Amino acid sequence: MKRKATSSLTKESMGIEKRSRMELCRRMTKQLLLKEVEKGNYKNLVLSPLSIDVVLNMVAVGSKGRTLEKLLGWLGSKDMEEIKSQSLQMMAVAGGDQYLEKGEEEPVLCLVNGAWFDQRFPPKSSYKEDVLKGIYGCEAKTVDFVTRGDEVVDEINLWAEDASRGLIKNFLPRGSLSPETVLILANGLYFKGNWEHDFKFDANHTKNRPFYLLNGDTVSVPFMTSRKRYRRCRSFEGFKVLEIPYQSKSKQFSMYFFLPDEREGLQNLLEKLISDSGFSYEYCCLGETRLDKFWIPKFKFSYDFDVSLTMKEMGMSFPFMENSEDIAEMVQIHKNVPFSGSQMIQKASIEVDEKGTVGTTITAFCCFAKRAKGKPESTSFVADHPFMFMIMEERSRFVIFTGAVLDPSKVE
Numbered sequence: 001m002k003r004k005a006t007s008s009l010t011k012e013s014m015g016i017e018k019r020s021r022m023e024l025c026r027r028m029t030k031q032l033l034l035k036e037v038e039k040g041n042y043k044n045l046v047l048s049p050l051s052i053d054v055v056l057n058m059v060a061v062g063s064k065g066r067t068l069e070k071l072l073g074w075l076g077s078k079d080m081e082e083i084k085s086q087s088l089q090m091m092a093v094a095g096g097d098q099y100l101e102k103g104e105e106e107p108v109l110c111l112v113n114g115a116w117f118d119q120r121f122p123p124k125s126s127y128k129e130d131v132l133k134g135i136y137g138c139e140a141k142t143v144d145f146v147t148r149g150d151e152v153v154d155e156i157n158l159w160a161e162d163a164s165r166g167l168i169k170n171f172l173p174r175g176s177l178s179p180e181t182v183l184i185l186a187n188g189l190y191f192k193g194n195w196e197h198d199f200k201f202d203a204n205h206t207k208n209r210p211f212y213l214l215n216g217d218t219v220s221v222p223f224m225t226s227r228k229r230y231r232r233c234r235s236f237e238g239f240k241v242l243e244i245p246y247q248s249k250s251k252q253f254s255m256y257f258f259l260p261d262e263r264e265g266l267q268n269l270l271e272k273l274i275s276d277s278g279f280s281y282e283y284c285c286l287g288e289t290r291l292d293k294f295w296i297p298k299f300k301f302s303y304d305f306d307v308s309l310t311m312k313e314m315g316m317s318f319p320f321m322e323n324s325e326d327i328a329e330m331v332q333i334h335k336n337v338p339f340s341g342s343q344m345i346q347k348a349s350i351e352v353d354e355k356g357t358v359g360t361t362i363t364a365f366c367c368f369a370k371r372a373k374g375k376p377e378s379t380s381f382v383a384d385h386p387f388m389f390m391i392m393e394e395r396s397r398f399v400i401f402t403g404a405v406l407d408p409s410k411v412e
Contacts, residue, residue, distance in 0.1 A: 030270045031314050032305060033404055042214055044301040044410055046350045046403035048361040050090065052307060054111060054187040055363045057087045058136060062127050062330025074316065087135050093396050107193030107246045107253045112163040113138040114186040116152060118145045121182050121331040145181040150174045163188025164360040167349050171362050178368060183331060186364040191400055193246030193253050194356035201226050201354035211297055211408055212263045212385040219409040223295040224354055231294065232286040233381055239269050242381050243286050246356065252394035255357060256284060257296065263385040266404060293380035299408040302349035308342065342367045350401060359401050
């Protein structure tokens with residue numbers, strides 16, 4: 001199956017769409033961060049905007065009416081053709097399993113999609129063949145959510161564990177699927193990249209240093225550094241941005257670190273990024289700068305959250321699909337079947353060390369039939385207080401992961 005991106009989008013519409021998606025992930029990060037700060041537990045955050053986009057696109061392509069209108073608004077797309085084109089681009093960015101055979105010379109980005117339909121509501125043949133198989137490369141499975149819910153949970157969990165290379169286990173707890181479940185659409189994303197040769201860290205130079213928490217406390221954690229003093233870094237008003245590229249001969253992936261100047265400046269940084277008219281890609285156009293000091297903490301953590309609940313808290317109407325006809329392009333369903341809405345969840349994990357980065361995520365959407373639950377300068381980059389990060393594919397500008405490190409000593 002060819003997954004060549006044959007986009008008909010103009011540069012202008014592409015720019016609008018990407019700004020909209022970037023704004024959504026920044027607002028979502030802010031919403032989650034504020035909740036964690038209010039709780040006082042300063043939990044680290046990681047989420048995958050790309051994985052959320054893939055699943056929302058899978059839903060949008062099979063929707064119509066008010067549901068499609070809402071999805072087009074969220075995704076910054078004007079019509080169904082843009083959604084399909086965007087989906088083809090997303091699948092094209094992921095190289096698939098063939099990169100696993102190239103060793104450490106290439107970053108690995110795999111997107112795996114899954115679809116499970118209750119036997120009462122089989123998928124439309126056009127959606128099954130043209131959309132799921134033709135665009136997203138997955139087979140639609142017919143299951144029994146009513147009497148064999150836990151068996152379906154086991155099946156989905158095995159799929160999720162395989163898609164995440166064993167890093168995400170027990171994605172769904174037993175008993176979590178209601179008999180009213182109509183369908184589940186899911187995306188599994190796996191990323192692994194080694195730092196570019198000139199930007200690698202020497203483990204012999206890693207040492208413990210203090211990291212300053214938002215509450216004023218400090219923790220001692222391993223910090224990485226290297227003898228190379230010239231890095232892609234730039235200072236902006238109130239924060240610095242540093243880029244570390246991943247080793248590659250084809251696709252271009254980089255990790256960006258957004259470090260506030262103030263130790264308690266993470267929230268102000270988020271406000272700054274959100275208040276700008278669209279994400280400024282100037283933040284990702286960095287020149288070589290001499291770093292007098294250069295330290296970045298190692299970190300490894302996971303994070304799971306209810307995407308639909310977070311969107312509602314952001315003032316975005318979710319759940320949707322209150323009208324069964326809105327998914328008539330997706331499933332065979334009677335007009336008089338009442339719908340109560342849907343839910344979307346995501347679990348993600350990330351590890352950053354001297355060699356590079358490993359990140360993975362599983363995102364699932366569930367629908368229910370009725371109510372259920374400049375010039376080089378000299379500067380320093382010492383990330384010893386809460387900061388943001390983002391992993392992006394440079395050509396497409398797709399954001400693979402984003403998040404915030406509040407306490408690198410926590411390994412959730």
